[in-house]
Every structure is written in C-alpha cells, then in structure tokens.
Amino acid sequence: xxxSNTYIIVFSAILTIVLGLLLSGTSQVLGPLQQEAIALDxxxxxxxxxxxxxxxxxxxxxxxxxxxxxRISATVVDINGKEISGVEAEKVEIAKDYKKxxxxxxxxxxxxxxxxxxxxxxxxxxxxxxxxLWDAIWGYMALETDMNTIAGITLAHAGETPGLGARITEGxxxxxYVGKKIFDESGELVAVQMQKGEGKDYSSDAHxxxxxxxxxxxxxxxxxxxxxxxxxxxxxIKNKTSNQAVAGL
Amino acid sequence: xxxxxxxxxxEKKPAEPLFSKRRKKLVTDPLVDDNPVTIQVLxxxxxxxxxxxxxxxxxxxxxxxFVIAMSNFVISLMRNTIPSRVRIIVQxxxxxxxxxxxxxxxxAFAYDMYKELSVFIGLIxxxxxxxxRLEAFALGNKPYDSVLDGLGSALGxxxxxxxxxxxxxxxxxxxxFGVPVFDYVSSIFGPDFKLATNGLMVSPVGAFIILGxxxxxxxxxxxxxxx
Numbered sequence: 001x002x003x004s005n006t007y008i009i010v011f012s013a014i015l016t017i018v019l020g021l022l023l024s025g026t027s028q029v030l031g032p033l034q035q036e037a038i039a040l041d042x043x044x045x046x047x048x049x050x051x052x053x054x055x056x057x058x059x060x061x062x063x064x065x066x067x068x069x070x071r072i073s074a075t076v077v078d079i080n081g082k083e084i085s086g087v088e089a090e091k092v093e094i095a096k097d098y099k100k101x102x103x104x105x106x107x108x109x110x111x112x113x114x115x116x117x118x119x120x121x122x123x124x125x126x127x128x129x130x131x132x133l134w135d136a137i138w139g140y141m142a143l144e145t146d147m148n149t150i151a152g153i154t155l156a157h158a159g160e161t162p163g164l165g166a167r168i169t170e171g172x173x174x175x176x177y178v179g180k181k182i183f184d185e186s187g188e189l190v191a192v193q194m195q196k197g198e199g200k201d202y203s204s205d206a207h208x209x210x211x212x213x214x215x216x217x218x219x220x221x222x223x224x225x226x227x228x229x230x231x232x233x234x235x236x237i238k239n240k241t242s243n244q245a246v247a248g249l
Numbered sequence: 250x251x252x253x254x255x256x257x258x259x260e261k262k263p264a265e266p267l268f269s270k271r272r273k274k275l276v277t278d279p280l281v282d283d284n285p286v287t288i289q290v291l292x293x294x295x296x297x298x299x300x301x302x303x304x305x306x307x308x309x310x311x312x313x314x315f316v317i318a319m320s321n322f323v324i325s326l327m328r329n330t331i332p333s334r335v336r337i338i339v340q341x342x343x344x345x346x347x348x349x350x351x352x353x354x355x356x357a358f359a360y361d362m363y364k365e366l367s368v369f370i371g372l373i374x375x376x377x378x379x380x381x382r383l384e385a386f387a388l389g390n391k392p393y394d395s396v397l398d399g400l401g402s403a404l405g406x407x408x409x410x411x412x413x414x415x416x417x418x419x420x421x422x423x424x425x426f427g428v429p430v431f432d433y434v435s436s437i438f439g440p441d442f443k444l445a446t447n448g449l450m451v452s453p454v455g456a457f458i459i460l461g462x463x464x465x466x467x468x469x470x471x472x473x474x475x476x
Contacts, residue, residue, distance in 0.1 A: 034360075
C-alpha cells in the first residue's frame, strides 16, 4: 500500500486531533475526582504521622475527611516562626516551595487535637521534603507537645528501589523513630540519624535509629531531610517551647 | 437440478460461528503453547517489577488486558486506512492514548494503586506484547478476531505474572492478597512454629528465579526447545 505524502499528513493530523480531544476530554471529566483523591491522600499522610496507618486504611474517604476536619487544625509560618495569615496550610505545595530558597518558603504546621477536647493540642505535625537516591522523598513528622519527642512519622517516596530504599514507607520501619528526641541535652538540634547497617539495637540512644540494609543513600537522604526541615521549623519550635515555659507548662 | 446447484454455490457462505474452533485457538494458544512470557519471553520488564504483591499485579494485569484488546481492536478497524510508512507511529499513538486513559482512570478512582503502579502503567506502552500483537495480527485481521487474539496474549501474560506474584508475596511477605497467611499458620501451630519470609523474593531477583522455574516446568511438559 503506497500512499501519497498528502494522505499521510492528513491522516496523521486527523489522528492527532482525535486522540488529543479524547485525552483532554478525559482529563476534563476526571480532573475534579483526581484533585479530590490527591487531597484525600495528603490528609491520609498527615494523619498517618499520628495514628496507626492500618486504622486509616479501614476508614472510608468520608470518615477520613470528617476525622481530619474535627481533629486537625493548621497554620502556616515563615522561617522565623512568624505566622503568615491568609494562606491555607493544605494548599501549600511543599514540593514546589522546595525549589525556593529556605527563607522564602511557606511552612505549614498541622496540629492534632485531643479527642473531645479541641482546645488541647496532642501533637504538632511538620511536613518534610528532600531527595532520596533516585527521586524525591517526603513525609510528615509529629512531635509531642514538649516539641522534642517524636510521636510518629510517615515517609513516602517517588522512586526509591523496591525492597531496599522503598522500605521507608513500611510501618515497622517508621515505628523505629517513635520516642526519639530531636534536641540533645544542651538544646542543640541534632535530629535523628538512621544508621548504616541493620539489626543493631539503638533503643538506648535518643538520636539514632536502626538503618536499612542496602539502602544507605536513601537513609542519608532521610537524615538530611529531617535535619533540614526541623532546622527550618526551629524558630517556630523554640517559640512554642518558650511560650510553654512562660505559661508554666 | 443443475440450476439448483448453481444457486447453492452463489449462496452466501454462512458466517463463522462466534466461537469457532479457529477463534477459540486464538485465545487459548497464547495461554500455554505460545505464551508471550514463557515461550516468546516478552514483557519481562513489568513481570519482574510489579509482582512483589498480588493486588498491584492484578490491577496491572487488568490494565494490560484492556490495553492489548482495545489497541488490537482500534488498529484492526483502521488497518486499511493506515499508511504503511507511518504505521508504527500510528500504533504507538493509539497505545499511548489507551495507556494514558488507564492511568487517568486509576488516578481518579484508585489513587493508592496509581501511586504504587504509576511508572509501570506508563511502561505498558513499551510492553513488547502490545506492539508485537499489533504488528503480527491486528494489521492483517478483522476486528473481532484481533480482539480475541489480544485477549489470548494478555491472559497468557496475566496468569504468568499473577503466578509469579503469588509465590513472591507468599515467600517474600508471608501473605496472599494482603492476607497474612504465615501469621495464621503460626497462630495455629503455636509461637514456636515460625515461618520465615525470604527477602530475596521481594527484590527483582526473586521474580527471575520464579519465572525461570515456571519456564523450566512448562518446557519440560511441552517439550518446547528454542532453535
């Protein structure tokens, strides 16, 4: 079958237009649903830092939205810990902000409230973002009200090696961070370091957690991410702790 | 008498039954005897990548079935109009559109699955089985036959990756479809009876081993030898 050039060009043009219309139509129809799914996923990740992820899996999307609305409140601060008004914390895109210099970014803080007592804050949740071995890694870390003890952490990744670096998403691995401290005795920010190698017991060390065998670069990425973002939030954290000291807490 | 026979000859040939022997063969052949993964050794990349757990593997299998059957159908419909000089690009455009559709639908309705599979859904485009069937079959056959042919190849691919995923999830994570089988077994026989999982099965190496074993068993049974 030998066709003329004109035929080929017209055929290609028609095909491109038809397929293009089909795709843009689909994305128009599904767009709102996808946005909802993304927002829900973000809520799940934030909640994952403070409650058991398997509990979240058992909830319907509506229950998650409701739970989030009643238990989480949020604020946005700058690098100096000052509140920025008029910005919705859920709308801050950490990944986009990451490209700006640290002092120009917006830093959302999510507060997890005690059940039945919306006044009392149980823990503060901070977003994290950084680089793993292959691609971006991110997560949320929850600090208890002493602003020092880690209440929980969720970690996620875009493309770490399955079975190795990708293990940062596992609950058993994230549980290693619970109860660790981010400040040392002199009040210096040291964060928590994941160690090289796996299988050692670090339960007596407040700033070290057991590593992931075969995924040292991902672990280093997590360490850098924690140190960096806790550093960005340090002013806010210090403000909170000094306020608490004044209030006699 | 003679006129009758002439009339009979002119009479239209009865349509081939919907599931004639030839058509059944189109579907069943690629399941075992001409399996795209174990005999033709195509589509290995995703067979290794997504098979750590049954659930994403099932979603992947369904996506591949949809893409292969639909692209075979569409290309077969257009087969007489496609300019042969740009046919590969046309095939690619159709396959890429279908894959994007699958990925968009997953993103809207099964976001967790989308996150887990995202890259590999996109990579269906490069799955050799898809383009292979388009080139080898859909370009020269009618739409219905092409759909059957696509279904056959896709099902052949699907049952292999599901089998691989079954063993990998069972031995690697001690569960099947997320149900912790190993934990149940230990709870029956008491705490001293512990089934250990094997980390090798979670890495792609595990898939190579399982796939190799399946190919070995199959070729021993069928006596297939590569020339």
